[in-house]
Amino acid sequence: MAIIVKKFGGTSVGSIELIRNIARRIATGHQPGDSLVLVVSAMAKTTDDLVQLAYGISDHPSRRELDMLLTAGERISMSLLSLALQEEGFASISFTGSQSGIITDDKHGNARILNVNAFRIHEELAKGKIVIVAGFQGVSQSKEITTLGRGGSDTSAVALACYLKAERCEIFTDVDGVFTADPRCVENPWLLQEIGYNEMLALSYSGSKVMHPRAVEFACKYRIPVEVKSSFTFAPGTMIHTIEHKQGKNMEERKITAIAHKEKLLGYVLERSEALIGLLKNWHDEIFKYFVEDGRIELIIEDKYAGEVNYALEQNHIPVLRKDLGIGYVTLVGLGINLDPGWLAATLEVCVPFGVSRIQHSDQTIELMLPSAEVKNCVQALHNAFLGENK
C-alpha cells in the first residue's frame, strides 16, 4: 500500500467551491488502497491579509508573533478541507505542523526543517484516515511555532513525502505543469511531460514560479518524484524525476529544455565591507544573483524585496554606489549546453534586438541580463528559435 502526498496551494483552496472540488476528486489518479496525506497552504491572500494586519500595528513586528499569527491561515484551510472530505464520506483528520512532527530550527519566518517525527500521521493512516497537514509551518525544539518562509508549503510536502517514504508527491497548482516557457509570456509553449531534477532546479532558481527552488532542491537531494498538475482539472502534469534517456540515435546532442525569466529586478552596486558580509549571512531568497568584480559587490534582487533590502542597508550604514532599475533576466536551461559554445553563438544571433547587456553561464545555463521591457520579446524569440516545434 503506497503513501501519496498531495499538496494544494493557496489558489487551489481559494474558496469553499474549490475546496469542495478537491474533496470530490481526491480519489482521482491513484489506487483505491493508497494512503493519502494532503498538505495545504492558507487560502489565497489569507497570509498577505494577516501580514497586512500585523504591519498595521507595528512597522517591524516580532518574527515570533508574526509566525503565531500567520499559522492561523493553514489552520483555517486544513479544517475546512477536512470538513469537506467528511461531507464526501471520507474519514479524515487535520494536523498542524507541530502535530505532524515537523521539527525546525528556531529562525522565525524562515525556519529550516531539521527532522520529521511523523508517528501521529502513521497512526491515523493506519486507521484508514486521510491526513491533512498544515503546510508552511513547523515547531522548534523549544516548542515555538515557526514558519518555513517562502516556498514553505511545497517544502513541507516534499519533506513529508521523503520521511513517509511516499511513492510520490503531487503538487496541485493553478497551472497544468511545467512549460517550455511561461505561458503568460510566450505564445506557443508546450507542457513538459517530464524534466530532470537538476534542470528543474535551475529553472525554478531562474524564475519558473511553478515550484520554489528550495522544495526542488529537497526533491533533488532525496530523489522524491514530484508531479506538478492542475488542481482544477486533476489532469496529468509534469513529472520531475530522474529521466530515463533512452539509448538511440544522436546520443551526444545537446538541447535547450526550457527558458525561465525574471522581469522586475533591481541591481545594487556596493562596496565590499564587513557590515555587508554580515548581512549576506542572514539573507536567503533576497539575493537572486550576485556578481563580484574588483572589490565591488553587485546584488541583483527582485523588486518585492526592495523595501527590506533598502532598510537593511540603511540600518547598517552601507552606502549604495549605484542602483540599477528595470533589470530583467532570461535563462536558457539545458544539460551540458556550455560544453558547446555554438549555443552561445546562436543565442547572440537571436538576441541582437533586445539590448542584452551581460551574458553569463554555468554548465547547464546561459543567463542574459537585459532591460525589463525586452524580457517578453526576448523569451519569445529564443523560444521560436530553440523550442519552436514540440521536439
Add this chain to the structure above:
Amino acid sequence: MAIIVKKFGGTSVGSIELIRNIARRIATGHQPGDSLVLVVSAMAKTTDDLVQLAYGISDHPSRRELDMLLTAGERISMSLLSLALQEEGFASISFTGSQSGIITDDKHGNARILNVNAFRIHEELAKGKIVIVAGFQGVSQSKEITTLGRGGSDTSAVALACYLKAERCEIFTDVDGVFTADPRCVENPWLLQEIGYNEMLALSYSGSKVMHPRAVEFACKYRIPVEVKSSFTFAPGTMIHTIEHKQGKNMEERKITAIAHKEKLLGYVLERSEALIGLLKNWHDEIFKYFVEDGRIELIIEDKYAGEVNYALEQNHIPVLRKDLGIGYVTLVGLGINLDPGWLAATLEVCVPFGVSRIQHSDQTIELMLPSAEVKNCVQALHNAFLGENK
C-alpha cells in the same frame, strides 16, 4: 550475467609492465561469470608523439589524415593488452572503433557519437571472450575513420556501457578516485566514496582532471554508474551515480562537496562581430568560460589552446582588444549552495588575501577568478575552511 566496461587510460597502459599488471589483475572486483569489455587509450605520450610527427611534415595537417595517423596509437595498446591477456590464459579479441560499431558524425578530430552497433562485441562476449576496444575512435557513416577529440576514450567507454546495458563502467586511471580537491595542490584532501552526476559534471567542467566533462555529461544523461579507481592498486575508488541521501537530521543543510581549479588561463576581450560568432560555432573545449558585457565578449581559455585560438582570430581578422595573462579559477561545488548567500559571505571572508577579481555563481557553484599564482593557496584556504574535517 552482467557486462562490466573497464577503461584504461594512457598512463595505465604506459609500459609493457603496466599492461601485464592489468592482465594479471583483470578479474579483480567482479563476479566470475561477468562479461568484460576493456576500452584502452593509446600508450602514454604515443598520441602526442604522433601529432608531433604530423606537424613535422605540415603546419596545418589535414584532419582526416591526422585521424588516420592517431588511431594507430590505440591499435598498438589494444593488441598488446590482448596478447598479455592471452598469456594469462584468457580468451580475448581486440576491435577498432569501427569494428566495435561506434558510429560518429564526420567532424574529424572532434567527432560526436551518433550510434553504437555493438553486435560484434556481443557475439564475442557470447563466446566467453574478453573484448578489447580502441577508445577515442569511431567511424563515420561514409566509412571514414574519425577521432572523438579530447576525453575521447572516457566517452567511448561510457557510451559502450550505455549501449551494452552494462552494470557499470570502471575508469582506471593514475589516481585513486575523485578527491575533495586536487591532491597535487592541497595537503589534506580526502577521497570521495561517491558523488552525484551533476556535481561531478560541474567539478570536471571546472578543472577536475579525473574525467572529461563530455564523458561525465554522457554518464549523467544516460545514468551510467561510473567508478573511478586506480589502475595500479585496483582498490575501490569513487562511485559517480545517483546518491541516495538518507532521511535524517538537518535535512536542509547545504554543504560544499569539492573544490576544482584551473591554473593557467588566458582572457581575450573581443569586439562582438559576425566573424567571432562564426568561430564560436566551431569551437568546443577551447572556451572554458565566456562573459559578455556591453557588446564585448570575453573568452577565458586554457593556455594550451592559445596557439589555435590566436591562429583562428588572426585568420578571421578579429582584433583582440585586450589579452589577460596569468588567470586562475577556483570553483566551489555543492548542491543548492547559492540558495544561501551565507556561502558567498564565508567565501569572501576566506579569500581576502588572494586577489580575487571576480566572483560568479550558478545554483551549485561559486566561481572565483584570481591570479594564477594565488590559486594553490586559495584552494588550500577554502579547503581548510569548508572541507577541513572528513565529514
